[in-house]
Amino acid sequence: MLSTILLKSLWDFKKAAIYWFVGIFFLALYIMFVLSSIELDAFQTVLDSFPKALTQFIGGESGIDFSSISGFLNAQIFTIMAPIMVIAVAVNSGGKSTASEETIKSLDIILSAPISRESFIIQKIFSMTTKTLFIAIVHWFSYFILGIAFSQSIPNEGLIAICFNLFLMGISFGMISIFIGTLSGNASQAVGIGGALALISYLIANIAPLVDSLNNTKYFSLFYYYKGSDPLKTGFHSWHWAPFLAITLIFLILSIYQFRKRNLL
């Protein structure tokens, strides 16, 4: 497990991976249990009386639909909780990938071995991508398995689609954090800025549709491309992947370029 930088990085994640799996699965179990035990239609009647702006702010542009479990997942879990978890892992892993090794000075020894800076950062990018994919897959697995166990109809294509978007959004923010880390060599700064950008992006996507004059700003938010096409209901919309892929690619190139030319003090 310790033969490459990538494997070592994933080895470091092994305990966290178990905690994340247990946490996400038990959260899903709790939600499925509670929602299977209550009358969702009564919830919906109350929510229908809320102002549209409020339901949009809470549940995103498509508002809140609590008439079914998939509606609840769409409005709550995949609007707030799942993105927080995926972005937390991606930004933390990305921000710390080069900057943390630079801060604690472990990078010196690694780069004194015959390993190029490009190889080092690419392995770290793979590590961040793998961890983010893991969290997205655990979300899909938990709701897919528990949907069957609780005899709830959660459309599997929609579940895969939103988890895939979740993954793409995660690696986009993770990649931005890696780039900030290569600029400053400061892990806290890289994680902090990456997280702040994610928060701003969330607020833009949820606030912009409330005000007509700001409506078009939602296109600048990655959260819009994540959930704007309502993937849990409508499945895959590949054109929504383009901004994620573009951002990931741009910041990947910038990160490699910046890390190659940086003086490692």
Next chain:
Amino acid sequence: MTEIISVNKLTKKYGNFKAVSNISFNVKKGEIFGLIGPNGAGKSTTMRSMLNFIFPTNGKISIAGLDSIKDYLEIRNLIGYLPGEFTTYDNMTGLQYLTHMMHLRNKSEKIGYAKSLAKKFDLDLNKKAKQLSKGNKQKIGIIQAFCHDPEILILDEPTSGLDPLKQQEFDELILKFKEKGKTIFISSHVLPEVEMLCDRVAIIKNGKIVAENTMAKLKSMAMNRFEVAFKGDISEKKFGKSTGVKNISKSGEKFIFDVEGDVNKFIKKISENKVISFRSMEPDLEEIFLSFYKKNKGKK
């Protein structure tokens, strides 16, 4: 002996600040070369430039005939490195760390040698780094630098945190490497250690090399120190600038003279008095170092 490290007119600037300025020196294959100077003098910048961690503003470094920038991967195959601030991963045991490092170097077969070095240094490789003292972590750093049997060792403050017994083990290890024809480039604040180990030394000040030579030559270039006992009193005023005397101190009944340059005038002068005893005192590296530092005081 052929040159294995060649630093040629190396300059590294950060904005207007020159961390190193136009320095040149060569290290011969099979020798132990010491770079000494206080913090901020440019030692680490020089070492990090050699390893391609820092890109020179001007100048060129070649190691084993390879360019430090173009051929850095090939160079890293030849080098064992211990940085000034060595850190390992807290969540790994010493053995896991060394295994990881040997895999990265494609030298996993060397783990046996790493274990034997750990035994020599009395280090438990099964403990996690977070359970180890600073000295024991430093031992892991030393082992990872040595255990893949590199041709060149670049060591920045290698004995920092080691107890005196382990420092001795380290010195023996260094000398064994030298016997095998390996080259060692060492930077240290522990001047007696540098003096004992190094064949040649360069003194760096404010980013410039102020002296570079064998220990013997440096000693001859530095201030000469003489211990003289006279019969009766003498006037210290007699030993002015013209005699080359820079400083006079007393040790009991004996006078200690620090003399710069040609000593003939000084000897003539003392022979005007009745001399009971006369002893030339060889300066140690610390005195040489201070002597060169004082000589270059103010020069930036």
